[in-house]
Amino acid sequence: xxxxxxxxxxxxxxxxxxxxxxxxxxxxxxxxxxxxxxxxxxxxxxxxxxxxxxxxxxxxxxxxxxxxxxxxxxxxxxxxxxxxxxxxxxxxxxxxxxxxxxxxxxxxxxxxxxxxxxxxxxxxxxxxxxxxxxxxxxxxxxxxxxxxxxxxxxxxxxxxxxxxxxxxxxxxxxxxxxxxxxxxxxxxxxxxxxxxxxxxxxxxxxxxxxxxxxxxxxxxxxxxxxxxxxxxxxxxxxxxxxxxxxxxxxxxxxxxx
Amino acid sequence: xxxxxxxxxxxxxxxxxxxxxxxxxxxxxxxxxxxxxxxxxxxxxxxxxxxxxxxxxxxxxxxxxxxxxxxxxxxxxxxxxxxxxxxxxxxxxxxxxxxxxxxxxxxxxxxxxxxxxxxxxxxxxxxxxxxxxxxxxxxxxxxxxxxxxxxxxxxxxxxxxxxxxxxxxxxxxxxxxxxxxxxxxxxxxxxxxxxxxxx
Numbered sequence: 001x002x003x004x005x006x007x008x009x010x011x012x013x014x015x016x017x018x019x020x021x022x023x024x025x026x027x028x029x030x031x032x033x034x035x036x037x038x039x040x041x042x043x044x045x046x047x048x049x050x051x052x053x054x055x056x057x058x059x060x061x062x063x064x065x066x067x068x069x070x071x072x073x074x075x076x077x078x079x080x081x082x083x084x085x086x087x088x089x090x091x092x093x094x095x096x097x098x099x100x101x102x103x104x105x106x107x108x109x110x111x112x113x114x115x116x117x118x119x120x121x122x123x124x125x126x127x128x129x130x131x132x133x134x135x136x137x138x139x140x141x142x143x144x145x146x147x148x149x150x151x152x153x154x155x156x157x158x159x160x161x162x163x164x165x166x167x168x169x170x171x172x173x174x175x176x177x178x179x180x181x182x183x184x185x186x187x188x189x190x191x192x193x194x195x196x197x198x199x200x201x202x203x204x205x206x207x208x209x210x211x212x213x214x215x216x217x218x219x220x221x222x223x224x225x226x227x228x229x230x231x232x233x234x235x236x237x238x239x240x241x242x243x244x245x246x247x248x249x250x251x252x253x254x255x256x257x
Numbered sequence: 258x259x260x261x262x263x264x265x266x267x268x269x270x271x272x273x274x275x276x277x278x279x280x281x282x283x284x285x286x287x288x289x290x291x292x293x294x295x296x297x298x299x300x301x302x303x304x305x306x307x308x309x310x311x312x313x314x315x316x317x318x319x320x321x322x323x324x325x326x327x328x329x330x331x332x333x334x335x336x337x338x339x340x341x342x343x344x345x346x347x348x349x350x351x352x353x354x355x356x357x358x359x360x361x362x363x364x365x366x367x368x369x370x371x372x373x374x375x376x377x378x379x380x381x382x383x384x385x386x387x388x389x390x391x392x393x394x395x396x397x398x399x400x401x402x403x404x405x406x407x408x409x410x411x412x413x414x415x416x417x418x419x420x421x422x423x424x425x426x427x428x429x430x431x432x433x434x435x436x437x438x439x440x441x442x443x444x445x446x447x448x449x450x451x452x453x454x455x456x
Contacts, residue, residue, distance in 0.1 A: 079400045125397030126390035133389070249299070250404035253393050 025074035025081070030089040032240035034058070037069040041106045046146040050153060055241075061162035063119070064091045064099040064244055067149060072107040082114045083250050092116040092246020099246040100160070102152055106145070111136050113156065115252040123159050125253050131155040132255035140257040282428040286436050289416040293439055296405070296412040297349050303401040304339070304362055310398060311336045311369075314391050318372065321382040328372045335365040349413065355440040369395070406442045413439035 028038075034054035035047045047067075054065050066089075073081035082103050092099025097118035104111050113128040135155050139148035157163045315329045315336075338361045348354045373392070382388050417438050420429045429436040 079403075083400075083404050124394070126393045128397075129389070129393030249303070250400040251397055252400075253397060 023075050025070075025072060025076065027081070027085045027088045028070070030241070030243055031066065031068060032242070034065070034241050035067040037067075039069060039071040039106060041069045041071075041104065042146050042149060046150065050150065053153070057157060057163055060164060061160070062093060062096075062098065063160055063162070064093070064241070064246065065153070065156060065160070066091055066099070066101045066241065067104075067153060068101055069104045069106070069149070072105055073110075078103075078105065078108065078110045078112050078254055079250060082112050082252075083248055086114050086116070086246075086248040090243030090245045091248075092118060092244055094245030097246040097248070099244070099248070100156060100252075102149070102156060104140075104145075104149060109140075109257050110254060111140070111152075111257070112254045113152075113252040114248050114250075116246045116248045117251070118246070119160065120249075120251045122161075123156070123252070125251060127159055128251075129253035129255070131159070132253055137255050137257040279428055282425050283432070286416075286420065286425065286429060289412075289419055290436065293349055293409070293412045293416050296409045299405045300402075300409050301344060303398060303405045307365070307395070307398045307402065308336055308339050310391065310394055311365075314372075314395070317385075317387055317391060318376065318379075318382065321379050324379065324382070325375055328368075328375045331368045332365070332372050335361070335368040339365050349409075349439045350434070350437040352440050359442065366399075410441050413441055 033047075033051045035050035037047045050067050054067065058064050068085070082101065085103075086099070086101055089101075091101055097116040099116040100119055100123065101114045102111075103114060111132050113123070113132060115123050115125075115128060131152060136148045136152040139145075139151060311332060315333050318324050318329050342358055342361055343354075344358075348358055373395075376383055376388070419425055420436055420438060
């Protein structure tokens with residue numbers, strides 16, 4: 001799984017490398033994982049473990065709970081950004097609005113728990129604020145980002161309830177081991193190279209129609225393979241997160257550290 | 258004879274098309290109007306949520322030793338003015354009622370922000386669990402108010418745009434005040450610089 005994500009990240013680097021960042025930070029497209037760290041704030045194995053845990057949590061309870069770490073919201077106020085992200089990603093089931101996102105913005109030193117309409121009774125603002133104040137921000141101040149986020153998720157899931165003890169146990173170092181086993185890494189790298197070559201060939205053909213890297217027939221072949229590879233990645237993602245159509249109305253709490 | 262029949266038939270068909278078009282326009286306006294009304298209900302409910310927090314807030318600060326009385330009295334008074342608002346339907350359609358509503362709510366906002374600023378001088382109160390919870394609720398509610406106001410403005414804008422474009426404006430005008438233009442929330446002067454319940 002994590003290999004797929006690596007190859008995907010590589011793909012995104014190739015594809016979106018040119019996208020410059022301004023003061024306005026646009027709402028990114030919906031994450032495809034339950035736990036996302038775009039800034040390398042957390043250890044990869046923490047993200048993998050949280051992702052596995054939240055995925056199982058959704059399977060068991062139906063609640064979509066996400067962790068999203070991004071460096072900053074830019075000039076946009078935290079709450080404004082998070083409510084729009086929630087809306088754009090449609091976290092939680094349609095009509096039930098029972099989703100929740102734990103946001104961390106390390107550059108801004110902000111944490112926010114954004115609560116879907118349907119969970120406002122279960123996770124009132126005061127409770128969300130306590131989770132942030134008592135468990136998350138002290139650990140962030142102490143320089144323990146992984147512990148902070150995991151403890152935050154502990155607090156959130158135990159407040160909503162329904163997480164079975166076995167899930168907590170599969171907090172899963174072994175899961176992440178399986179995820180980064182050499183075979184998967186090799187496959188992921190191979191796939192990424194295939195895609196990269198395909199993209200380069202395609203771009204080369206578009207930019208300079210006269211010059212083919214490796215001749216027209218093989219170029220076509222690589223392009224086809226790259227497409228196949230993209231199909232593979234797409235196939236792997238069908239098991240990923242996708243929003244259920246939920247809404248939030250600005251409920252939750254924000255904290256700083 | 259035959260020609261006359263065709264002419265009449267043609268006229269009937271044209272009339273039918275016009276009636277259908279008007280009906281379609283009317284129904285579309287009704288749908289958009291409903292969206293505005295339901296968003297208005299959301300706005301009212303988040304303001305109500307804030308009003309419901311105030312008795313508890315006032316009781317909490319009263320409990321603190323020597324708390325400046327005028328500040329919480331001002332909040333309680335502003336709260337009671339909000340309570341007296343006549344929330345008969347149609348506030349978004351009626352600029353005067355809308356102005357009265359926002360005026361009362363804004364007065365409460367400023368009384369509240371004054372009170373919360375004064376609380377800064379009472380470290381014991383500020384550190385208490387009870388007050389911390391209330392503060393979190395107030396912040397959450399202010400944030401909800403901002404969100405629902407923005408969504409109301411969006412819904413109102415969709416309605417107004419439809420209402421004012423040709424030929425919908427002819428149909429809307431035909432039904433008189435039924436499809437009045439919706440009023441927007443304006444950001445309070447200075448509120449962009451300093452959100453009311455933030456420290």
